[in-house]
Amino acid sequence: DxxxxxxxxxxxxxxxxxxxxxxxxxWSHSYMFWYRQDLGHGLRLIYYSAAADITDKGEVPDGYVVxxxxxxxxxxxxxxxxxxxxxxxxxxxxxxxxQYFGPGTRLTVT
Amino acid sequence: xxxxxxxxxSLSVQxxxxxxxxxxxxxxxxxxxxxxxxxxAEGPTFxxxxxxxxxxxxxGRFTVFLNKSAKHLSLHIVPSQPGDSAVYFxxxxxxxxxxMRFGAGTRLTVKx
Numbered sequence: 001d002x003x004x005x006x007x008x009x010x011x012x013x014x015x016x017x018x019x020x021x022x023x024x025x026x027w028s029h030s031y032m033f034w035y036r037q038d039l040g041h042g043l044r045l046i047y048y049s050a051a052a053d054i055t056d057k058g059e060v061p062d063g064y065v066v067x068x069x070x071x072x073x074x075x076x077x078x079x080x081x082x083x084x085x086x087x088x089x090x091x092x093x094x095x096x097x098x099q100y101f102g103p104g105t106r107l108t109v110t
Numbered sequence: 111x112x113x114x115x116x117x118x119x120s121l122s123v124q125x126x127x128x129x130x131x132x133x134x135x136x137x138x139x140x141x142x143x144x145x146x147x148x149x150x151a152e153g154p155t156f157x158x159x160x161x162x163x164x165x166x167x168x169x170g171r172f173t174v175f176l177n178k179s180a181k182h183l184s185l186h187i188v189p190s191q192p193g194d195s196a197v198y199f200x201x202x203x204x205x206x207x208x209x210m211r212f213g214a215g216t217r218l219t220v221k222x
Contacts, residue, residue, distance in 0.1 A: 004153075031208060042116075042199055042212040043154070050208070058209055090153050097142055097203070099210065101153030 003027075006091050006102040014110055019078045021105050023091030031094040032074040033058075034066065036087040037104075043090065049074055081109045113137045114202050116213035124221055129187040131216050133200030136181065140202040140211075145174060145185045148197045148215070157198075158185070190220045 004025040013019050025032065030051050035043040035058075045058030047066040055066050063085060065077045078085055086109045092099040115134045123129045133143075141162035146154035160167040160174045160183070167174050173186045187194055200213040 033208070033210075035212075040214055041112075042114075042214040043201075044212070045209055048208050059211075092153075094208070097159060098144060098156035101146075101155070103151070103153050 004091060004093055004100055004102040006089075006105050008105060009103065010106050012108045012110060013081050015081060015083060017081050019081050019107065021076045021078075021089055021091075021107070023074045023076070023102060025072055025074075025091075025093045025100075027093060027095075027100075028071055029093035029095065029100075030071070032068070033092040033094070033099060034064070034074070034076045035090045035092065036060065036085075037090060038087050046076065046089075078107075081107075083109050085109050112211075112214070113140075114200055114211045114213040116198075116200055116216050118216050119214070120217040120219070122219045122221060123190050125192055126189045129185075129190045129194065129218055129220065131185040131187075131198050131200075131218065133183045133185075133213055134181060135183075135202050135211075137202070137204070137211070138181070139204040139207075141205050142203050143174070143176060143183050144201045144203075144210075145172075146199045146201060146212075148199065154199055187218075190218075192220050192222050194218060195220050 007022045033048040034046040049055045049068040091102040144159040145157040148154040197215045203210040
């Protein structure tokens with residue numbers, strides 16, 4: 001199916017653990033993005049990528065690492081999860097101006 | 111520093127009436143504005159957009175108005191339907207900049 005998918009959809013992890021959230025898109029869009037959604041803040045950009053092997057920081061990058069070895073994949077890694085990283089994470093890719101979002105990953109850090 | 115603000119966290123309207131969702135921004139470099147709609151447990155979906163060279167864009171029941179001097183935009187939904195009940199996010203970006211900023215969202219409830 002064409003589109004943008006995220007896995008896992010739900011994840012519970014412990015403080016200090018490494019967690020990787022996966023994102024895959026089938027449109028061959030150049031740009032991909034990671035956001036987190038928190039109550040009262042809307043969506044905040046964590047990292048984005050203009051193409052394979054090109055990434056850049058967004059508004060809230062601390063504590064996160066990204067890579068993009070292939071155009072279609074853009075994984076987000078929390079190297080040492082903290083409770084403040086409990087959130088819903090959305091991956092997106094861009095058409096022209098508008099962005100197309102995945103279904104989200106709800107991450108809970110205990 | 112929230113550059114895009116949606117000051118109403120929620121809005122309730124009667125089916126068939128007009129829904130007006132508001133958004134303010136502070137960054138004068140923003141020149142492209144979008145509205146997204148989000149249902150629970152789903153990702154946001156693009157609804158409508160407007161470039162700063164326009165002051166109005168219409169798509170069916172949805173119209174976005176932009177007032178550049180006031181740094182304000184609004185989304186009008188006429189007539190409102192129960193299926194429009196969702197969270198609406200306003201977003202803004204500047205040309206050549208992929209750092210899109212989102213508002214905190216407004217939860218719209220349309221009552222039958």
